[in-house]
Amino acid sequence: MxxxxxxxxxxxxxxxxxxxxxxxxxxxxxxxxxxxxxxxxxxxxxxxxxxxxxxxxxxxxxxxxxxxxxxxxxxxxxxxxxxxxxxxxxxxxxxxxxxxxxxxxxxxGLEDQRPWLDHGHWPVHHPLGAASPPQPARPYRFLAAEGEGLHQVPVGPVHAGIIEPGHFRFHVQGETVVRLEARLGYVHKGISAAMAGQTPAGAARVAGRVSGDSTVAYALAFAHAVEAASDCSPPPRAVWLRAVLAEIERIANHVFDIGAICNDAGFPLALSEASLLREMLLRANESLFGHRLAMDRVIPGGLACDIDEAGAALLAATLTRFGKRFQRLVALYRDTPSLLDRTIGAGVVAGALVYRFGAGGFVGRAASRGVDARKVPGYPPYDQLDFVIPVRAEGDVDARIEIRIAEIRISLDLLARLLAGLPSGPVAAAVPRAAGEGLGVVEGFRGKILVWVRLAEDGTVAQCHPHDPSWFQWPLLEAAIEGNILADFPLCNKSFNCSYSGVDL
Amino acid sequence: MPLNHLLFRNIVKGHRTEPAPASDAHAAAELARGAPGAGLGRSLALRVVDCGSCNGCELELHAATGPAYDLDHLGLHVVASPRHADALVVTGPVSANMEPALRRTAQAVPRPNRVVALGDCAGDGGCFAGTYAVKGGVGQILPVDLHIPGCPPTPTRILAGLRALMDRER
Structure with missing residues (x-):
């Protein structure tokens, strides 16, 4: 060797x-x-x-x-x-x-022999490989924690409120969490199976629904993969407008997250303000691009929508108003000591773990790991735009909020430049029907999204695999909550805001 | 200081909630074809269950509960326990892995109750229909009283559909 x-x-x-x-x-x-x-x-x-x-x-x-x-x-x-x-x-x-x-x-050589996505409810065993009759479900054995006075708190899969389903098994001593283990897979819907055999246009719809909050980022990563596989170049205007949609999505998610984290610290006023801010962007999306979340707007070859000059000016004006109002939300957060008391020092993730798991997004950047797919490996139009990647070292809930605040400001700045410099021309190119393989890497609001695609001779999707950044962030949540009180779990969890749908596939 | 400033502004400028949409005619027609109103009254407690949604429907449900749309001012509110609910609002194509949890949640809701399938996936499985891992809509598991279509349905559409449900229960 x-x-x-x-x-x-x-x-x-x-x-x-x-x-x-x-x-x-x-x-x-x-x-x-x-x-x-x-x-x-x-x-x-x-x-x-x-x-x-x-x-x-x-x-x-x-x-x-x-x-x-x-x-x-x-x-x-x-x-x-x-x-x-x-x-x-x-x-x-x-x-x-x-x-x-x-x-x-x-x-x-993998020590953990427990199943992950297969809960024993599918009609087949190994559905994407050599399928065989289903095997009866066996009880899932959570990792143990032993000691005097320890007890378990099982939570989920159905949670209180409007949240995706997952099971959290806590071992606690009094108020303090000794161990958390998550069990996910509840929303597994067979995304790879739903994509196989479809045309790139059909599979793009599914790609945009791997994790709905990142619909633009997933559709973009899928488009990058198909365009690489079929050697297709989207027109410059499409490339710039895609970035406009992607940055709006990043801001809309970040601002809502900031509000929701504060809400989980018992401060719903911030959530109200954040919801109204998010709503401004979704309404702009609806009036300019025809869909509040901009679903199905990014397609292989380019875009399914365009804006005229008046639309671009309207969007720029909306973003300016957004920026001013967002400043008030930031001031509200930073000047409320009782709120900071909950976020500072809570849910600390060690930088060493972030590197060990390769976690990106605000989870990584709040704990010293300054990675961003827009820079490395990079993709147009970001190679023509100068911007910084904010990094903090604290790794706590506050740092994850501050990273989001910084990223919203950077995205607002990027949007102003994108809208001012939109190239003219068409917004879509024909995708040649050809066999090939492609990998797309895109920075979604949570971090790096990868989509790998293999196209058959007739140009249909032979196999596609989307990879969500949350794969490398969920395990860190388990580390972050250790030693915190159980009542702070919603706060820590929201500061991670990992996708369930994205990793359940 | 920003807190006082913000609260003062909100008092002076009035609340941000916009006029609610009228009750949805299609939804009313669909409900009229189904079971008669159970007299659940003018206020409905909703328990939301995600059964394999991409989380797009959850985002719009969140928006519907937010200040711009404000479900609560119509007498609708999202509750934490199925035991407090008048209606189940189910999203997603119903993944096989969520089917047992959905059944158990439905059993925990006091009768009479209503079931709302929210979003295209909850209707017929949407773009996930036919895979090994989904049941293909809420109707495959529970009797559905109302389907609110859309991918995802907008908050306005959600409100209009739920208003039709309330009208039926008056």
Whole structure:
């Protein structure tokens, strides 16, 4: 086995590159080379971007932090097993449990043998692999915590309020949380199965519903993947307008999150203000783009909507009004000591864990990890726009609020420049019908969204896999709540605002 | 200081809630074809259950409870327990993994009650219909009194549909 310092591409040179994989290479490795890759991962600064399965293969997308190279490594797995990454990248553990559930490929060396997405209610076992009759559900064994005076508090899947379903198992001592373990998968709806066989336009609708709050970001990542696979270039106007939609989505989600976090600290006034601010943006979306959340506006090849000069001016004026009002919300938050008392120092995530799990978005950036897909690997039009990535070191609820505040301001500034510089021309190009593979990487409001697509000869989607940033953030919530009081869980949870739908698939 | 400033502004400028939409005629017609009103009164307690939604419907439900639309001023409110509910509002195509929880939640709602399927997915499974993991709409599991369509339905549409439900219960 080759050891010592080697770059990702050097290690992948042991494999066979796949033709037609764009914009980053995909390399097929045999078992020996895959094990060598995993061996290197234990010591190399390679970030796990995503891991997913196929009928008889496992893929992992990695980025070499030293060289900036991105590549997909594939383990052809005719024997329906593969050497697990979980032991060297803890963020991969749930991904590999999901791969076992969906494709029936066994991760060798993975300690956690419990299912993840398969709760025993599907009509088939291993639905995306070699499907077999269902197996009876077995009781799910939560990780134990032992000690005098400990008791369990089970919460969910149906929560109080309007929230997505998931189960949280708390071990508490008095008020203090000793261990939290989440069990998700309740909203698994078979997204990969719903996309397979569809035209890119049809599958784009599903991509826009992987996580509804990130509909623009997912549709954009899917469009990037299809455009890479079919070698299609969207027109410049579409590229700029897509960024307009994406930044509006980022602001709308961030501002509502700020309000909702304050609400969970017992300060509903901030939520009222934030709701009205969010509503301004959704109404602008509806009047200018025809949908409040801008669903189905980003399509492979470009955009399904356009705005005229009057529309752009109206949007710019709305954003100016938004900016002024947003300042009042920020002042309200920062000048309310009883509120800050709840957010400062609560739900601290250690920077070391953020790096270990490769968590991005406001969770990562609030704990020293300054990553943003708009910068690295980067995509147009952001390569033509100068902007900063805010980073804080505290890792607490307050830092996650402050990162959102900073990002809203940066996005408002970006929007002003985007609207002032909109190129003219068409907003959509025809997508050629061709076989190919593509990977799209986009910064959604939660962090990095990846969509990998494989197109068949007739241009339909043979396989598609979306990867949500929450995969690497959910486990950190469990670490953040440890030692906090149980009553602060909603506050900490909201400050993470992880997607259930996005990871349940 | 910003707190006092904001509260003062809100007092001077009046509340932000906009006039509610009229009761939805399609919804009223759909309800008229179904069971007669159960006399649940002019105030309905809603228990929302996400059964596989992409969370788009939840976002618009949140907006409907927010100050611009304000479900509460119509006599509608979202409650934390099914035991306090007059109606279940169900979103999503009903994932197989949520089916047991949906059934148990429905059993916990006192009778008589109403079931509202909210969003295209809750109607027939939407773009997820036909996969191994979904049941294809709330009607496959529970008798549905009212379907509010849309992907997701706008807060205005949600309000108009729920008003029709209240009219039926008067």
């Amino acid at each position: 080759m050891m010592g310092r080697a770059t990702l591409m050097e290690v992948l040179s042991l494999g066979r590159p796949v033709a037609g994989a764009r914009p980053w290479p995909r390399v097929v490795l045999d078992d020996r080379a895959w094990r060598a890759l995993v061996g290197h991962m234990a010591v190399a600064d390679w970030v796990l971007l995503a891991e997913w399965g196929g009928p008889d293969e496992v893929h992992v997308a990695l980025r070499d932090e030293e060289t900036g190279e991105i590549a997909i490594a594939t383990r052809a797995s005719a024997d329906r097993r593969f050497f697990a990454l979980g032991p060297v990248r803890p963020g991969a553990i749930r991904l590999e449990r999901a791969i076992r559930d969906l494709w029936g490929l066994a991760p060798e």
